[in-house]
Amino acid sequence: MPQFVDEARIFVESGKGGHGCVSFRREKYVPRGGPDGGDGGRGGHVVFVGTPRKSTLLDFKHRPILKAQAGEAGRGKKQHGSNGRSLVLEVPLGTQIFDDETGNLLFDLTTPEVQVVVAKGGKGGRGNVHFATSTRQTPDFAEPGGESQSYQIRLELKLMARVGLVGFPNAGKSTFLSRVTKAHPRIAAYPFTTLHPHLGVLVMGTPPDEREIVIADLPGLIEGAHEGKGLGIQFLKHVERTEMLLHFVDLSAENTHSPVDAYRIVRNELVSFSPDLASKPVILVGTKKDAADPERLDQFSAFLEREKRPLLFISSHTGEGLPALLSLLADTLPSTPPSPDSPDEEEPLPGLSEIGIRST
Ligand SMILES: Nc1nc2c(ncn2[C@@H]2O[C@H](COP(=O)(O)OP(=O)(O)OP(=O)(O)O)[C@@H](O)[C@H]2O)c(=O)[nH]1
Ligand SMILES: [Mg+2]
Secondary structure (H helix, E strand, O other): OOOOOOEEEEEEEOOOOOOOOOOEOOEOOEOOOOEOOOOOOOOOOEEEEEEOOOOOOHHHHHOOEEEOOOOOOOEOOOEOOOOOOOEEEEEEOOEEEEEOOOOOEEEEEOOOOOEEEEEOOOOOOOOHHHHOOOOOOOOOOOOOOOOOOEEEEEEEEOOOOOEEEEEOOOOOHHHHHHHHOOOOOOOOOOOOOOOOOEEEEEEEOOOOOOEEEEEEEOOOOOOOHHHOOOOOOHHHHHHOOOOEEEEEEEOEOOOOOOHHHHHHHHHHHHHHHOHHHHOOOEEEEEEOHHHEOHHHHHHHHHHHHHOOOOOOEOOOOOOOOHHHHHHHHHHHOOOOOOOOOOOOOOOOOOOOOOOOOOOO
16 A cells, blocks of 8 residues: 555646747758748646546655656757657546645646646747748748746645545444445554545446445544544545545444444544534444444434434444445435536636636
8 A cells, every 4th residue: 555645745847848940941052042940849738637546646755846848949941849748747536736835726636537737838939931021031030939837836635535434443434444345444453543544436236327436434533633633633634525424433342432422522523623524414323233332332322313313333244234324325425426616627717827827
């Protein structure tokens, strides 16, 4: 499992355009050849593309400066300089690109394989062949290549999942994910087994009505997570884009807290992180039904009834309760994810020039 890095600051620069060439035809028996200086090549762009094949921004930690190739200068005999190679950088789906100086969000890469040009390569300069006129037959100048663009940007990954799993450490989140998806998260009988978020794909229904629902498993939260205790709450940003949360509460005697306390503590941490996140629909799930302490089971049932919530108990070991939970999940989630806030999310946000980072 590659190291999980969800933020990176980098400097990107496109390639300059190649200069246009000043040249004149020189051939035997052609005493006064006209201009034949070719055009310079275009500079390479710096392009980003979101892909589900990547899950971390780790690459960028080691490559903080990224430059595309410059265009080649034009040559005599009307030869065009070659274009600079664009730098196409793959980032995990859900990566946001910010202007690091202003903090403005520039692009949000939420659709697979959509490319955005962050720094546009300079135009190739025109060679002197273009500048001959009836009165100026020997133009001794050509256009210089266009300037490059350079920006200091910040990349921030916010995973794309429709459902997020939250709860105390050891509540059984990863076990559930491994049971209902093909993901293989690490599972162990101690807290903080999961050190960073990871995704699993739940496949529901049968073709042609098959649905894929991406679920994000998070590290456990403890009291004071919003002050940095345990692994802190910084990972909660990865469930900000979800449509709903599954909040898991361990009903076994091993839980150091009563289920209701365990629920309340995690709930407080969610509220401390963001009211928006806390206002998402939540399904409350009692876990480890096979090993549930009867008193705790009763206490939690009474709590759920008071809260007018469905009684949902699962055992990821025996499979009990999983069909009921999955069908509630399917009923709660619309069959197609809501479209993102802005319809042209891959387009630069208003106020930005067509391709560059800043409006000029
Ligand atoms: N008896 C029983 N044990 C379970 C069940 N689900 C999970 N466990 C056990 O509970 C322990 C913790 O499970 P994990 O899935 O790693 O818990 P987690 O919530 O992902 O924990 P963190 O990653 O530390 O936050 C493991 O020893 C699991 O085998 C269950 O349904 N029944
Ligand atoms: Mg885990």
